[in-house]
Amino acid sequence: MNFGSDAPKVFISYSHDSQEHKKRILTLANRLRAEGVDCNIDQYEESPAEGWPRWMMNQLEWADLVVVVCTEQYDRRFRGREEPGIGRGVTWEGAIISQELYDSHVKSTKFVPVVFSSKDGNFIPIMVRGFSRYDLYTEEGYQAFYRRLTNQPLNPKPPLGEKVELAPRVLPPLPVRDRKQTFSRTRSFFAYDEAWVGRERLIKELSDRVQASCRLLIVVGIAGIGKTALAERLAVELQDWFDGDWSRFHQENFDNDEQAADFSSVAVRWLEKWGELITPDDRKDTQQLLNRLVKYLSENCYLVQMDSLEKILQGNEEEGWSDFKDEWWVKFFNAFLKIESCLSCIILTSQDLPKQIEEAGTRCRNFWHSQLLSGLDVSERLDLFTKTGLDVSQAAIGRQYLERIGAAYEGHPLALRIVAGEIKNKPFDSNVLAYWNKYGNEVVEVENALAEAQEGKIFGEDNWKLDRLTRTLRRNVRSRLEKAFIRLKKEAKYAYILLCEASVYRCPVSEDFWLSHLEYWDRNEDEQIVALDTLRDRYLVEELTDNTNQCLLRQHNLVRSVSLDHLKRLDEP
Missing domain, CATH: 3.40.50.10140 (Toll/interleukin-1 receptor homology (TIR) domain)
Structure with missing residues (x-):
């Protein structure tokens, strides 16, 4: 200005x-x-x-x-x-x-x-x-x-000079047209594969952040929304950043229960993998391990991906926060963000936003970024079905049904990939209409409930089965969402109750509608707010504004499907 x-x-x-x-x-x-x-x-x-x-x-x-x-x-x-x-x-x-x-x-x-x-x-x-x-x-x-x-910047931008001509970098020819395709065929990932579609603008934006100053990137969202795949796809985009040396890309998955997840054990594992000598005395000195790890990451260019961070977090019933079980992780991330310069970047994927990292990040705004991941848009959903081998051309009979399935699941990548795989394989053999005739009534039930909400019938204890429509969906989608509900029930009881109670709303409603349910559970106003904030921190509630500029709350269709089922069992011991 x-x-x-x-x-x-x-x-x-x-x-x-x-x-x-x-x-x-x-x-x-x-x-x-x-x-x-x-x-x-x-x-x-x-x-x-x-x-x-x-x-x-x-x-x-x-x-x-x-x-x-x-x-x-x-x-x-x-x-x-x-x-x-x-x-x-x-x-x-x-x-x-x-x-x-x-x-x-x-x-x-x-x-x-x-x-x-x-x-x-x-x-x-x-x-x-x-x-x-x-x-x-x-x-x-x-x-x-x-x-x-007064518009007096401390470091005013100097005038633009003449471009300096540099000799081009000559690379050996690759056997295929796209270098990223070459990598995707030669390295195994947990989630990123040939079926990846969309999110190109987001990948570009996050890549630019990492190559600028972001050294801690947190990708958050509900289970199955594609957080791990996005982080791996971002690693492919950033391969030039670490000179294509894939030994400098390291993944740590906290979903692996066979490996210790405390900070000391992980620090030793990383440093030894990177060629550092760790003595028995070093293993006993956690502060020294922290200092060495931060120093190593600051002086060497590594891209570290840490998946399922929620596994090393714990809830707090009184305050609802998601804090680290091991306080040394808090100290590590604080130290990592505060170092003067750093060559490495850490990408975290989590269903919960760790409040302790958010608090540390407010003091280092340029060095960290939190990215909420949502579902695929309409064109991306059709691209996913196309990559699975289904016909989505304008003339295809099944296109309209695939669009309706994609809308019911709100572009949830895992759910749509499972549905596409089921349609592609026996007994349907790519017959979309046959699949719809068997399972389409469940989608229609969702559509009817949402249509009734538009007409003013916002309440309904519906019987949605989007999370358990088929056996494969039960195994891969329902089971992952169920883990989030179990953690919530164990760590934040009234947040769990609020999520179940609010599943009666078919459409976005005001915050007061949600909070009123906890009045019947004798929760005061502060306790109600803590419960709702817990759901926000775990991305089990979505916020949006309507055409009257009011802030409204809703549940993702898949989350509501699970919530409705839990609501029926809420009074069980």
Whole structure:
């Protein structure tokens, strides 16, 4: 944003936490004005002629930049969770800011989050959490903040020079056209294979992140959504990054119960594989192992993939977080993110987002990224069926049925690959219509329930069987989702109950609808929120906004299929 010779116009959005906090804001505004920033706050006004709501709206429109002063109370009011009649100013401003970001697809340079203490960094509203924040409790932080407001970057971009001509790198010819195809035929992966389809834009985006500064990438999503395959496909995309030396690509799968998963054992396993000498005394000194592993990864270019991270996490009934069972993993990831420079990258796949990594990542924003994985889109689903050998041409009789199956499963890659394989093999022998005649009624039941929801019948204890439609689906899809439900039931009982109870909703509904179910289980408001946040952290609930700009919650069709079955057994001992 370029203000030219004019003073930047800045409005400060904050909550009246205390008299001390109001004085702090007034001091900040006065200093900014003294230093050439046209700053405005409500304390400069006695009673605006247009009334406070319109005044606030006009200020937000007038300002070139809006400074968002983040505190626990501000975040609560911004999200509309304050008691009725309290903090209406911040609630109003929060609604306007949210709407403006929604309209701009969250692409804006206007909003500047700031904090006056390190603990307030935990209360940055999610709508502005992705923007650069400034710590005003240090003079260094204020100077960086002032540079932002006045468009005076610490490192201004130099003018573009002339291109330097370099000699091309000459590579020996490959026996096939695509180098990535060569690799896929010569190296075994857990999940990535010839049936891979789509996600090309995402692969490009993640590849660019890794080659820039991202050293810790977390791919999250429900079971079977393709997290491991995506990470392996990304490794293929990045092979030039580590010079095509596949000894520098290492996979650790925590789903393998035969290998110890504590940090010390894994560190020894990695270092020894990479040629490091580990003595018996070294094995006893976990801190020394951590230091050596971080140093080795920082000085050598390795791509490390760690799958099924949820296996080494544990829930907390009171707080709902997914924390590491072994605290040394927390120390390792903290140290890995904090080192000054690093040549390696670690890719994690998990059904749960580890809160401890997220907290560490907020202090190293450029070095980590969390990527939520969703299902395949319509064209990708048809591509998957095509790769399986099914006819999806416009003239094909079975195309419409495959599209309906793909929609019912919401593009879930594992489920669709199983369905495609069943259609391709005996007894159907690629006869899509025959498969539909046998199992299509289950898809129709899903379609009818969703259609009724559109007409206003949002409740229904349906009998969906998407997860157990056939024996192969029961073995490969149902069993994997069931493990997530078992872990949830064991570690966060009321989150499990909430997931089961909310399965009665056929369509997205407001958060209040969900939370109301726990009132019958004598859970207070804080306990209800913890349970819902647990489901968010484990991606068992999906959030979206409707055409009235309301935030709604829903369950993936496959998750709901399992939830409905568990709901019937909820009262069992």
